[in-house]
Amino acid sequence: xxxxxxxxxxxxxxxxxxxxxxxxxxxxxxxxxxxxxxxxxxxxxxxxxxxxxxxxxxxxxxxxxxxxxxxxxxxxxxxxxxxxxxxxxxxxxxxxxxxxxxxxxxxxxxxxxxxxxxxxxxxxxxxxxxxxxxxxxxxxxxxxxxxxxxxxxxxxxxxxxxxxxxxxxxxxxxxxxxxxxxxxxxxxxxxxxxxxxxxxxxxxxxxxxxxxxxxxxxxxxxxxxxxxxxxxxxxxxxxxxxxxxxxxxxxxxxxxxxxxxxxxxxxxxxxxxxxxxxxxxxxxxxxxxxxxxxxxxxxxxxxxxxxxxxxxxxxxxxxxxxxxxxxxxxxxxxxxxxxxxxxxxxxxxxxxxxxxxxxxxxxxxxxxxxxxxxxxxxxxxxxxxxxxxxxxxxxxxxxxxxxxxxxxxxxxxxxxxxxxxxxxxxx
Numbered sequence: 158x159x160x161x162x163x164x165x166x167x168x169x170x171x172x173x174x175x176x177x178x179x180x181x182x183x184x185x186x187x188x189x190x191x192x193x194x195x196x197x198x199x200x201x202x203x204x205x206x207x208x209x210x211x212x213x214x215x216x217x218x219x220x221x222x223x224x225x226x227x228x229x230x231x232x233x234x235x236x237x238x239x240x241x242x243x244x245x246x247x248x249x250x251x252x253x254x255x256x257x258x259x260x261x262x263x264x265x266x267x268x269x270x271x272x273x274x275x276x277x278x279x280x281x282x283x284x285x286x287x288x289x290x291x292x293x294x295x296x297x298x299x300x301x302x303x304x305x306x307x308x309x310x311x312x313x314x315x316x317x318x319x320x321x322x323x324x325x326x327x328x329x330x331x332x333x334x335x336x337x338x339x340x341x342x343x344x345x346x347x348x349x350x351x352x353x354x355x356x357x358x359x360x361x362x363x364x365x366x367x368x369x370x371x372x373x374x375x376x377x378x379x380x381x382x383x384x385x386x387x388x389x390x391x392x393x394x395x396x397x398x399x400x401x402x403x404x405x406x407x408x409x410x411x412x413x414x415x416x417x418x419x420x421x422x423x424x425x426x427x428x429x430x431x432x433x434x435x436x437x438x439x440x441x442x443x444x445x446x447x448x449x450x451x452x453x454x455x456x457x458x459x460x461x462x463x464x465x466x467x468x469x470x471x472x473x474x475x476x477x478x479x480x481x482x483x484x485x486x487x488x489x490x491x492x493x494x495x496x497x498x499x500x501x502x503x504x505x506x507x508x509x510x511x512x513x514x515x516x517x518x519x520x521x522x523x524x525x526x527x528x529x530x531x532x533x534x535x536x537x538x539x540x541x542x543x544x545x546x547x548x549x550x551x552x553x554x555x556x557x558x559x560x561x562x563x564x565x566x567x568x569x570x571x572x573x574x575x576x577x578x579x580x581x582x583x584x
Contacts, residue, residue, distance in 0.1 A: 159558045161571075164580035165528060165550035168442065169405035171577040175393045175412060177202045177386040179566045181348035183252035184325050185355055185384065186210045190219060190234035190259035191329060192359060194381030199229045201386060204568040205561060206250050213253055216243050217260070240264035244301075247271075250565075254285065254302070254322060258329035261294065261306050270301035284316050284323035292330055292338070311336025311375060319344045319369065319463040325352055331373040332361040340371040346464040347390055347416040355384045390416040392567070393438065394471050395541055398478045399574070400440035401429050402549040407577060409438040419467045423475055425449075426457060427482040448484030448522065456519070458487045473499065473542035480508050480524040481549065489517050499539035502531040506546055506554070528552030535560040541567070548579055 177200045187210070189196035201207060211221045211230065218238035222231045240260045247253040247269045260267035286296055291314050294306040311334055316323055324344035331338035343349075345367050353366045359382045362374040393412050400407040401424070414421075414433045424431050428447040432439040449457050459479075461469040469492040479486045480503070490496055494515045503510065506529050509521040528550045533540040540562040547554035563570055571581050 159561050159564065160584045161544070161547075161556040161558065162582045162584070163544070163547040163554045163556060165526070165548050165552065165554060167403065167548075167578050167580060169399050169403045169407060169548070169574070169577040169579060172408040172410060173396060173573060173577060174410050175388040175396070176567060176569070178348050178351065178389040179204060179206060180321070180346070181351040182207055182386050183210055183250075184255050184348065184352045185386065186214060186232065187255040187259050188329055188352060188356060189232040190214065190217075190237065190256070191262065191333060191356075192379040192381055193235040195231055195233045196359075196381050197224065197229060197231050197383040199383065199385045201228055201230050202568055203227060204565055206252065206565045209246060209250050210252060213242060213246050213256060216246060217256070234259065237263060240266050240268060242269040244270040247301075251322070254282070255326060255329075257289075257302070257304060258326045261289075261304055261309075262330065262333050265307055266303070266305045268299075268301060268303045282322075284318040284320040285326055287317050288314050288323050288327040288340075289330065292327070292334065309334045311338040313339045314341065316340060316342040318342070321346055321349055324371075325349055328353060328356065328363065328371065328373060331375060332356055332363065332379065333377075334375045336375055338373045338375065340373070341369070343369050343371045344463060345369055346468070347387060347413070349464075351387045355382060358382045358384065387416075388412060389566075390420065391468065391470055391474075391538065393417060394420045395474050395545065397424060397429070397431055397438065397440055398474050398545055399548060399577070400442070401444060401446060401478060402481050402545055404442055404444075405440075405577070406442040407440050410436065412436050412438050414438065419465065420471055423459065423467060423471075424478070426459070427479055446478075446482035446523070448479060448482045448486050448520075450484075456485050456487055458489055460489045461492065469493065469496070470538045472496070473536075473539045474545065476500075476510070476518065476520060477503070477542045477546045479520045480510065480522050480526075480546075482522045484522060486520050487513075487517060488520070491516050496536065496539070499534050499536065499543060502533075502543055503546060505529040505531055506550055508546070526550035528554040530555040531557070533558040533560070533562055535562055537562045537566045544570075548574070
C-alpha cells in the first residue's frame with residue numbers, strides 16, 4: 158500500500174520523456190517465448206506488472222536476465238517445462254492470459270486460473286476464447302481456463318469485438334500456424350502494432366498492421382531479436398494534462414505523435430494549445446481552457462472506443478482536464494461499467510460533475526480543485542487522474558493507493574514529476 162502526500166498548486170515546468178508503453182511490454186514478454194532463441198527487449202519499465210510477467214516466465218521454466226542498468230531484459234523460452242500458470246501470479250494481472258498462445262503452441266495445452274487486473278467491470282473474454290475456437294482449439298472452464306489444440310488451423314476470423322487481448326493472442330497463434338489467417342475487426346492500438354512489428358522482425362509474416370484487418374501467413378519458426386518498446390501515449394497525455402492543469406510549461410521528448418492524434422484532438426476541444434514538432438510535444442503556459450460546443454451549439458459528447466477512436470484508458474485524464482475548462486462535456490465510455498466510479502473521490506475535491514449512468518458523466522467547469530483525503534480505486538488511469546487533480550489543487554492532498562495501482566504503470570512517477578517541480582512524498 159502506498160500513500161502519497163501531494164502539495165498542489167505548483168506550476169510544473171521542464172522537459173520529460175514518457176515511460177515505455179506498459180500495454181506493449183506486457184505482450185512482448187509472452188511473445189518472446191514463441192522462439193527457441195533468446196529475445197532481448199530494451200526500454201523496459203521497472204513496473205510491478207512487468208516484474209510479475211517476468212516472474213511468470215520463470216515459473217513456466219523460461220530464463221530471464223536483466224542487462225546493463227536493468228532497463229533491458231533477455232528472455233529465453235527454450236527451457237519452458239509446464240503449461241500451467243501459477244494461480245497466485247495470474248490473479249495479479251489480466252495480461253497473464255497472454256501466455257495462453259505460447260503455451261498452447263509448445264505443449265498443445267494451456268491452463269490458467271481466472272486473471273486479475275484493474276477493477277473496471279466484468280471484462281468478458283468471449284472474443285478471446287471465440288477466436289481460439291475458430292482456429293481449432295478446444296476450451297473448457299475448470300476453475301479457470303483450460304485449452305487444448307492438437308491441430309491448430311488457419312482461419313478467416315470475424316472477431317466478436319475488437320479486443321486487444323483477443324487480437325494479440327490470435328496473432329501469436331497464427332504466426333506459427335500453417336496457412337493464411339485473416340482477422341477482421343482486429344484491434345489496431347499502438348501496442349498491438351508494436352507486437353506485430355516485433356514478430357515480423359522475428360520472421361513472422363503479418364500485413365495490415367495498424368488497420369482492423371490483419372493477414373497472417375504462418376511460418377515454421379521464429380528467431381530471436383532485439384527490440385525497443387515504444388513510448389506510452391497515455392503517459393504523454395497525462396503530461397499534457399499536468400501542464401494545462403497546473404498552468405505549467407512542459408516539453409515532452411521522444412514521443413510518437415501519430416499515436417496521439419485523437420488525444421491531441423481532445424485537447425483542442427478544450428481550447429488547449431499543444432505544439433508538435435517532429436517527436437517533441439510542447440505545452441505553453443497561461444492557457445484559458447474552454448469546452449467546445451457542437452456545430453449546432455449543443456454540449457459535445459466525448460466518446461471513447463477501440464483504436465483509432467479516443468482510447469478508453471485515457472478518459473479519466475480527459476475528465477479532470479475538462480473539469481478545468483469553462484463549460485461542459487458529456488463523457489461516454491461504453492467499455493467498462495465501473496470505470497467512472499472514481500468521480501466520488503473527485504467530488505471530495507469539489508469537482509462539479511454528475512453521473513448520468515455507469516457509462517456517462519457530465520462535467521461542469523471550471524472547477525478549482527480543493528485538497529482532500531482521497532482513496533484510489535484499483536484502476537490505474539483513474540488513480541492517475543486523481544493524482545493530476547491533486548497536483549492542481551490548492552493545499553495538501555492525501556492519496557491512498559491501497560493496491561499500488563500507480564506503480565503498475567508508472568514506477569518512476571515521483572522522480573519524474575518531482576523533476577518538473579511537483580512536491581510529492583510517498584509512504
